[in-house]
Amino acid sequence: MSIHIAVVGSPAFIQQVRKGSSSLPDVRIEGFPYDDPREAKDIATQLLFFDGVFFSGSFPYTYATEEATLPYAHHVVQDDVVLLTSLLYVTLTQQLRIENLSIDLVDTSRLESILTSFPSHMSPSQVKELSPYMNFEELIAFHEQLQQNGTTRFALTSVERVHRHLVENGFASQLMIEPKERILHHFHNFIQQIRLNKSDQSQFAVLCYSDASKDTLNHVRKHHCFGGKFMGTAQDSIVLLSNKGKIESAISNGFILSEDTPGHVGIGYGSDYQRAFDHAELALHTTSDATIRIVDDSKRMTFTDQPAPIHFRVTQTRVYDMMKQTGMSPTNIEKLIHFSTDHLEFTAKELTDHLNVTRRTTERLIKKLVDAKLVHRIGEEMSYSQGRPRTVYKFQFPVD
Numbered sequence: 001m002s003i004h005i006a007v008v009g010s011p012a013f014i015q016q017v018r019k020g021s022s023s024l025p026d027v028r029i030e031g032f033p034y035d036d037p038r039e040a041k042d043i044a045t046q047l048l049f050f051d052g053v054f055f056s057g058s059f060p061y062t063y064a065t066e067e068a069t070l071p072y073a074h075h076v077v078q079d080d081v082v083l084l085t086s087l088l089y090v091t092l093t094q095q096l097r098i099e100n101l102s103i104d105l106v107d108t109s110r111l112e113s114i115l116t117s118f119p120s121h122m123s124p125s126q127v128k129e130l131s132p133y134m135n136f137e138e139l140i141a142f143h144e145q146l147q148q149n150g151t152t153r154f155a156l157t158s159v160e161r162v163h164r165h166l167v168e169n170g171f172a173s174q175l176m177i178e179p180k181e182r183i184l185h186h187f188h189n190f191i192q193q194i195r196l197n198k199s200d201q202s203q204f205a206v207l208c209y210s211d212a213s214k215d216t217l218n219h220v221r222k223h224h225c226f227g228g229k230f231m232g233t234a235q236d237s238i239v240l241l242s243n244k245g246k247i248e249s250a251i252s253n254g255f256i257l258s259e260d261t262p263g264h265v266g267i268g269y270g271s272d273y274q275r276a277f278d279h280a281e282l283a284l285h286t287t288s289d290a291t292i293r294i295v296d297d298s299k300r301m302t303f304t305d306q307p308a309p310i311h312f313r314v315t316q317t318r319v320y321d322m323m324k325q326t327g328m329s330p331t332n333i334e335k336l337i338h339f340s341t342d343h344l345e346f347t348a349k350e351l352t353d354h355l356n357v358t359r360r361t362t363e364r365l366i367k368k369l370v371d372a373k374l375v376h377r378i379g380e381e382m383s384y385s386q387g388r389p390r391t392v393y394k395f396q397f398p399v400d
Contacts, residue, residue, distance in 0.1 A: 085179055
């Protein structure tokens with residue numbers, strides 16, 4: 001599996017990542033260097049077709065992601081290790097006390113927590129919190145003025161452009177030190193996430209359309225079978241083969257079904273064709289009003305208009321125990337659990353409306369739950385019209 005990565009940062013940062021990734025023969029790196037992190041905004045449109053984009057920090061990441069919707073992206077985080085390493089290096093090599101420094105950093109609370117651990121007379125006026133939209137010229141002036149009036153003797157900055165300007169103009173400065181091991185740790189974790197994502201997106205995807213008419217066939221051919229191929233028909237349904245990544249993209253763009261396409265579609269994902277086909281058949285024949293039903297490789301069903309999944313394979317202890325207690329199907333139990341998150345107390349009518357079943361079916365379900373001591377009666381609700389009061393129930397489900 002070849003992985004193509006864009007690395008956005010200073011030339012030194014890009015070179016560091018290149019050296020650290022030399023042991024990854026399947027990873028190809030293309031560098032996008034900048035002189036000013038704000039240039040990432042102009043670079044953004046060149047990053048759309050990579051498997052992932054690795055940024056040197058939060059600023060270029062912010063500028064780029066505001067300009068374009070990027071693929072999988074990550075940026076190096078300025079954490080306590082960076083701050084402590086930089087403070088230790090500067091105070092030891094320059095023989096300075098912390099109060100001799102002016103510091104800029106992304107999150108000033110990190111410095112505050114460190115300074116509470118040992119005595120320091122550092123003034124808040126010597127610390128500046130960064131934001132992506134600040135004027136870097138003001139940041140340069142912040143450090144220069146403190147050194148010019150004798151308040152500080154050294155600048156510790158998070159911005160390479162600021163550090164370079166200060167040094168060129170005769171001011172003492174040090175760029176925050178990001179240990180090489182930390183950068184490579186971030187990068188290797190990033191690559192691992194991309195591998196997992198690509199593996200998931202490359203799963204087999206089978207689509208079974210309930211309607212095998214010419215209109216449906218024309219629709220799927222119009223969209224080039226969603227990057228896959230036409231497999232024929234099975235039990236009067238049209239069958240297509242593609243992969244999960246392409247189908248998820250087609251779903252998000254609203255291409256799977258058009259307003260003129262009759263029927264519904266079952267989508268199945270799996271590690272092989274037969275598994276994906278079985279899941280698509282399961283999705284296709286599930287009783288539901290949803291036009292697009294999806295069963296994933298873990299046998300979880302989702303609908304595009306209802307994100308909460310329904311589990312066909314029971315691995316949760318709570319669901320399994322409830323199945324044994326009530327004799328109910330895992331589908332109905334999942335629906336009840338989902339309903340209970342918003343309705344701790346309920347009436348039979350409210351449950352009937354949620355499940356979209358008959359009142360008689362609901363009454364049977366409630367009886368099973370009451371007998372299993374998973375639901376109990378807590379009172380009555382008076383009807384707005386003439387008729388008997390409605391019983392109010394309360395769920396008493398076990399906790400996972």
